[in-house]
Amino acid sequence: MSIFVNSRTRVLVQGITGSAGSFHAERMLAYGTMLVAGVTPGRGGTKFQGVVPIFQSVWQAVLETGADAAAIFVPPPFAADAVIEAADAGVALVVCITEGIPVLDMVKVRRYLQDKPQIRLLGPNCPGLITPGECKIGIMPGHIHEAGRVGVVSRSGTLTYEAVHQLTDLGLGQSTAVGIGGDPVHGTDFIDCLSRFEDDPGTDAVVMIGEIGGNEEEKAAAFVKERMSKPVVGFIAGRTAPPGKRMGHAGAVISGGSGTADAKLDAMRAAGITVCDDPHLLGRTMKDLLDRRVACGAGAAKPTRPRLRSTPVS
Numbered sequence: 001m002s003i004f005v006n007s008r009t010r011v012l013v014q015g016i017t018g019s020a021g022s023f024h025a026e027r028m029l030a031y032g033t034m035l036v037a038g039v040t041p042g043r044g045g046t047k048f049q050g051v052v053p054i055f056q057s058v059w060q061a062v063l064e065t066g067a068d069a070a071a072i073f074v075p076p077p078f079a080a081d082a083v084i085e086a087a088d089a090g091v092a093l094v095v096c097i098t099e100g101i102p103v104l105d106m107v108k109v110r111r112y113l114q115d116k117p118q119i120r121l122l123g124p125n126c127p128g129l130i131t132p133g134e135c136k137i138g139i140m141p142g143h144i145h146e147a148g149r150v151g152v153v154s155r156s157g158t159l160t161y162e163a164v165h166q167l168t169d170l171g172l173g174q175s176t177a178v179g180i181g182g183d184p185v186h187g188t189d190f191i192d193c194l195s196r197f198e199d200d201p202g203t204d205a206v207v208m209i210g211e212i213g214g215n216e217e218e219k220a221a222a223f224v225k226e227r228m229s230k231p232v233v234g235f236i237a238g239r240t241a242p243p244g245k246r247m248g249h250a251g252a253v254i255s256g257g258s259g260t261a262d263a264k265l266d267a268m269r270a271a272g273i274t275v276c277d278d279p280h281l282l283g284r285t286m287k288d289l290l291d292r293r294v295a296c297g298a299g300a301a302k303p304t305r306p307r308l309r310s311t312p313v314s
Contacts, residue, residue, distance in 0.1 A: 001202030002131035002176045009135045012037035012067040014074055014082045016048050021073035024139050031142040033135050037061035058089040069093040071137050080105035084112055087119045095137050096123035106185040121187025127157035127179035148173015151197040154209035155182045156237055159279055163207050166283025175203040190220035198228050205231045207282055210264055212238035217264040225271035233286045234273040236261045
C-alpha cells in the first residue's frame with residue numbers, strides 16, 4: 001500500500017506550459033501518473049502533449065476532470081495564490097514545488113488553510129512525493145525508485161534521492177517517499193507522514209531525514225517514542241554548520257543552542273530511533289536493522305528484487 005497517493009490519484013499541474021511545469025509534467029506522464037489536466041490562464045482549450053487538456057482555472061479543471069491532487073510549478077510571486085486557488089477548488093492534496101516563495105506569503109497561506117483541514121499542503125520548496133510504480137508528483141527521478149515496504153520522509157530533496165537509491169539497490173524499495181521541503185513555513189510535516197506510515201499496512205519501517213534548524217525533528221522523535229511501533233532510521237544533515245549560518249534551506253538555521261544537529265540526534269536516540277551518522281549508509285543501516293529484527297523474530301520488510309542499473313527514465 002502507500003500514503004497520500006496511489007494509482008488512482010488524479011493529478012493536475014498548475015503552470016503546465018512553463019519551462020519547469022512542462023518538463024516535469026512530461027516526465028510524470030511518462031512515469032504513468034494519471035495526469036488529467038493542466039492549468040494556465042490564457043491557454044485554456046489547448047492540450048499538453050496533445051493529450052492533457054489545459055484549463056483557464058483550477059476550478060474548471062476539477063469540475064471537468066475530477067482532479068484531486070495538484071502540482072504547482074508557478075513562479076514564486078504567484079505561487080501562494082496558486083495554492084489558495086487549488087484549495088478553494090477543493091483539491092485534497094496540493095504539492096507546491098516552487099522555491100523562493102516569500103515567507104510572509106506562506107504565513108498567509110498557512111493561516112488561510114487553517115479553516116480547510118481537508119486540504120493537505122506539501123511544500124513549498126519540496127521535490128514532491130512518489131509511490132513507486134503508481135504515482136509520481138514532483139521532480140524526483142522516477143527510475144531510482146522501486147516498490148517496497150520502507151517509507152521515506154525528508155526535508156532534503158537530494159538526500160531523499162540518496163536514501164531511495166540505496167534502498168532500491170539493496171532490494172528493499174519504498175512504499176512512498178515524501179519530500180516535505182526545508183522552508184521554515186510549510187505544510188505537511190514529519191509527524192503527519194510518520195503517523196500515516198505507522199497506520200499503513202504496506203510500510204514496515206521508515207527512513208526519516210532531518211536538518212539543522214527549528215524543532216520539527218525533536219517533535220517527530222517524541223512522536224516516534226510515544227506512538228510508533230515500526231522501526232525508524234534517522235539522519236540529520238548540517239552537523240558541521242556554524243551557529244547563525246544559513247546552510248541551504250531557509251529553515252536550516254541554528255539560533256543559539258536551538259536547532260543544533262546534536263540536540264536533534266540526542267532526541268532521536270532517546271526515542272529509540274536508529275541514528276545513521278553518514279548519508280551514504282542510510283540504506284545499509286536500514287537493512288541491518290531489519291535483518292536484526294528478523295533474527296529476533298520481530299519481522300521486517302519483504303525485500304523486492306535487487307536493483308540493477310538501467311537506462312534512466314525519470
